[in-house]
Amino acid sequence: MQIKKIAIIGLGALGVMYAEHFSKHLPANALRIIADEERIERYKKEGFFSNERRCQFSYVTPEEEMTPADLVLITVKFNGLAEALEAVRNQVGEHTIIMSAINGITSEELISEVYGKERVLYCVAQGMDAVKEGNRLTYANKGVLCFGEEVMTEPTKNVQAVARFFDSVAFPYEIDQNMRKRQWGKFMLNVGVNQTVAVYQTNYEGVQVDGKVRDTMIAAMKEVKALSEHTDTPLDDSDLKYWLNCLNQLHPQGKPSMRQDFEAKRYCEVELFSGTVLKLASRFGVETPINQMLYDQIAEIELQYT
Incomplete structure (x- = not known):
């Protein structure tokens, strides 16, 4: 299989960053951004800017009928997943591969329930420090997209097809043979970083240096590690060290999505x-x-929106 057409739904920080990259390496009609008519009208009027450069995207509505995409990349927030799965229906054909860059450990299972597990590759976005404010995206590190089957001994046809495509467009990626464990590791990091940075109103630097904020983050991560010991993908101290090292590579002034949500007074993904x-x-x-403390603090912050 050769991937030629890609569809993306969700123009948050990751969606804009990935769409911008693909738009530079693909013909205009090979990249489709899926959005409803109201969003498309707004997107065309306001535009998107990535590191101060205006992006050039092609948009299609969920209702438009066309040849299915070869690869569908879902970059919405978790609470928008159900709507997104319906919106990409016309993009999914017999051989379409679906990947989700949504945080957490459940999106692939939910996608599989709708479109079948054979179409879904597990995926984790890591190492990026993108910040999106309004229609403007800034980042220093694009990071990598780690992907693979849930567990595999060698790359499958779908994994190989995506790898060839990413190579052809110079897109940074890693193939992991145990994506379920990789997801749990990223979940551990997100639980610590996203919530701690948001509650303490800081940035990555706030959790990169020793002190109360970093201690809180690590304690939250260790609780996830303890939970993982009750699953078939247990994490250990080496995993904790690995993900803390990933955190150290991020730009100190960058901010995770939950902190950005609070600044914009948007309800965040605390349930995730x-x-x-x-x-x-x-x-x-x-x-x-x-x-529990972080959950309660986040709920208190969101109560102040009204």
């Missing part, structure tokens, strides 16, 4: 992070006081 932790803690009988 500490909300999930608390549910799993109840199921496994694990104490998670730091995540």
